[in-house]
Amino acid sequence: MATFFGEVVTALSRAGVDEEEAEREETPEDLEIRRELEKKRCRRRWGRDLLTLVLPTGCNAVAFLSSFILDSVRWEVVGAVSLWNEWCRTLDATNVLPTDSFCLFYRLISDPTVLLCQCNCHVAEDQQFQWLEKVFGYIQKKDLQVIILSTCPVTNYKTPESTLTLPSPFLKALKTKEFKDTICCPLLEQPNIVQDLPAAVLSYCQVWQIPAVLYQCYTDVIKLDTVTIETFKPVLSSKIMASLVKDVPESTEMLKKLLATNEIHNNIYT
Amino acid sequence: MFVPCGTAARRDFKGFTLLMPSVSVGNVGQLVIDLVISTLDMPKVGYFYTDCLVPMVGNNPYATAEENSTELSINAEVYSLPSKKLVVLQIRSPFIKNKYRSFCQTVLSWVKSSKCARVILLSSSHAYQRDDQQLHGTPLRYLLSPTIQKTVGDQMQKLNWKEMEKVAAYPEINNAEKVLHIPGGGITKLLFTERILLSMSFSFVLKKKNWVEHQPAYSHFKKTTNCSKEIPMAVLLKFCSEGDNIPDALALVNYLNEWLQLIKNESSSTTTTASHWKIPSSWRLLFGSGLPPALF
Numbered sequence: 001m002a003t004f005f006g007e008v009v010t011a012l013s014r015a016g017v018d019e020e021e022a023e024r025e026e027t028p029e030d031l032e033i034r035r036e037l038e039k040k041r042c043r044r045r046w047g048r049d050l051l052t053l054v055l056p057t058g059c060n061a062v063a064f065l066s067s068f069i070l071d072s073v074r075w076e077v078v079g080a081v082s083l084w085n086e087w088c089r090t091l092d093a094t095n096v097l098p099t100d101s102f103c104l105f106y107r108l109i110s111d112p113t114v115l116l117c118q119c120n121c122h123v124a125e126d127q128q129f130q131w132l133e134k135v136f137g138y139i140q141k142k143d144l145q146v147i148i149l150s151t152c153p154v155t156n157y158k159t160p161e162s163t164l165t166l167p168s169p170f171l172k173a174l175k176t177k178e179f180k181d182t183i184c185c186p187l188l189e190q191p192n193i194v195q196d197l198p199a200a201v202l203s204y205c206q207v208w209q210i211p212a213v214l215y216q217c218y219t220d221v222i223k224l225d226t227v228t229i230e231t232f233k234p235v236l237s238s239k240i241m242a243s244l245v246k247d248v249p250e251s252t253e254m255l256k257k258l259l260a261t262n263e264i265h266n267n268i269y270t
Numbered sequence: 271m272f273v274p275c276g277t278a279a280r281r282d283f284k285g286f287t288l289l290m291p292s293v294s295v296g297n298v299g300q301l302v303i304d305l306v307i308s309t310l311d312m313p314k315v316g317y318f319y320t321d322c323l324v325p326m327v328g329n330n331p332y333a334t335a336e337e338n339s340t341e342l343s344i345n346a347e348v349y350s351l352p353s354k355k356l357v358v359l360q361i362r363s364p365f366i367k368n369k370y371r372s373f374c375q376t377v378l379s380w381v382k383s384s385k386c387a388r389v390i391l392l393s394s395s396h397a398y399q400r401d402d403q404q405l406h407g408t409p410l411r412y413l414l415s416p417t418i419q420k421t422v423g424d425q426m427q428k429l430n431w432k433e434m435e436k437v438a439a440y441p442e443i444n445n446a447e448k449v450l451h452i453p454g455g456g457i458t459k460l461l462f463t464e465r466i467l468l469s470m471s472f473s474f475v476l477k478k479k480n481w482v483e484h485q486p487a488y489s490h491f492k493k494t495t496n497c498s499k500e501i502p503m504a505v506l507l508k509f510c511s512e513g514d515n516i517p518d519a520l521a522l523v524n525y526l527n528e529w530l531q532l533i534k535n536e537s538s539s540t541t542t543t544a545s546h547w548k549i550p551s552s553w554r555l556l557f558g559s560g561l562p563p564a565l566f
């Protein structure tokens with residue numbers, strides 16, 4: 001097929017498997033490379049029984065939890081899942097920075113059954129199953145409940161009207177069959193779907209009958225943004241989150257600090 | 271792995287026909303499965319939980335009212351209709367790179383353990399790769415494994431169906447040696463040619479000894495080992511291109527219905543038409559959201 005600029009490119013097939021790919025066998029060298037990559041890709045350093053798992057994915061959801069829930073007094077770091085993929089900016093496994101490819105786990109000191117996993121890195125599609133095994137493999141499933149927060153470009157939202165006319169950002173939810181609590185926003189309608197790590201976690205919870213809810217924020221801003229972060233606020237009134245909320249002035253201050261730090265990092269002159 | 275759900279969970283589909291799609295050009299097989307599930311109102315009986323498919327979730331794609339619209343669906347699910355001895359596997363996302371072989375192994379193992387009588391694989395192939403002969407006549411084709419050939423081969427003759435042609439392995443050089451070639455068919459060829467269930471140890475031995483299929487040692491090994499068992503399999507496919515593949519899906523589902531008679535044709539015509547099949551609610555907005563008014 002021809003592109004806009006007149007160049008001819010091979011059209012992608014949704015079949016996903018080319019005949020050539022199907023017939024090409026992996027060499028011993030390929031297998032060795034794959035084994036080494038697998039070793040680096042997903043490592044876990046913790047294990048704990050718990051009843052509540054909160055999982056924000058993406059910078060805005062992570063910033064929301066950092067501002068409104070997390071603090072250094074009530075929460076302690078108990079572990080991390082490190083992973084490596086083509087999106088990683090560092091190969092160093094010893095110095096953990098917020099922008100590195102680690103999912104950090106925080107436990108509520110006053111109630112060790114509450115765990116929060118800050119996942120601000122990209123978990124590739126072929127790592128998601130392994131990530132689930134590492135995290136959920138060490139958690140008891142009985143009485144567990146999971147809440148996931150995520151963002152998605154509003155252009156991915158399917159609606160009869162144009163997405164340009166939608167009042168974004170807005171919140172939509174998906175829940176597993178076992179989740180019986182009230183949800184804080186409308187459910188995500190068909191034909192809309194969710195992908196990536198939130199989908200992997202929700203699928204796991206649905207199959208293994210774990211009550212879980214995903215709150216997905218559709219936004220037209222891809223970077224850290226106050227309006228997007230504050231769209232998650234209705235979630236604070238849910239049964240799971242209500243007891244974890246910080247003071248409002250403290251939250252506002254934390255949010256300002258996070259946004260200021262992010263602006264410095266995003267300055268092309270520094 | 272198959273994980274049953276629902277109140278009457280069952281793991282065994284003894285004597286049932288399994289319908290499943292290949293993720294292929296135009297996603298035609300998957301669209302056909304959607305039509306079958308939606309029209310027959312088949313209840314979900316389990317999940318096919320695997321690390322071989324890209325994860326995705328959404329609400330019930332076959333919802334007919336608000337009450338049944340909130341059930342979560344994942345990327346691979348199993349539906350069943352015992353009255354028609356039918357079990358259906360729907361696949362909703364592509365394979366993760368290098369995982370399609372593993373998926374084929376897993377599916378074939380499950381078919382064997384669940385005691386399905388036969389598998390019907392719904393697929394498609396690139397229309398632009400047809401040869402001169404294939405450009406004429408029907409774009410629909412079938413393939414039958416030897417076991418199933420004995421039971422339904424005559425029926426295919428009566429229906430006047432066309433078997434998928436083999437092509438020359440080395441065109442222009444040696445036209446005598448013919449092979450099966452299904453471009454754009456995804457795992458169709460792999461599943462059809464490897465329906466003989468290989469145990470993990472058998473595959474391991476093959477890799478270790480670096481055997482290939484044409485070597486005499488391979489055939490001898492297969493004959494003498496008792497770990498190879500053929501799964502009766504049929505493939506129904508349509509030549510098509512990427513685009514609006516709903517008409518292709520309707521053509522293929524009608525083709526399937528000529529054989530299985532899943533829905534009865536009440537009119538005097540010999541073939542079912544589009545109106546007999548219930549379009550699922552998830553087929554809305556297949557080509558994206560509405561257009562911005564300012565565009566015009």
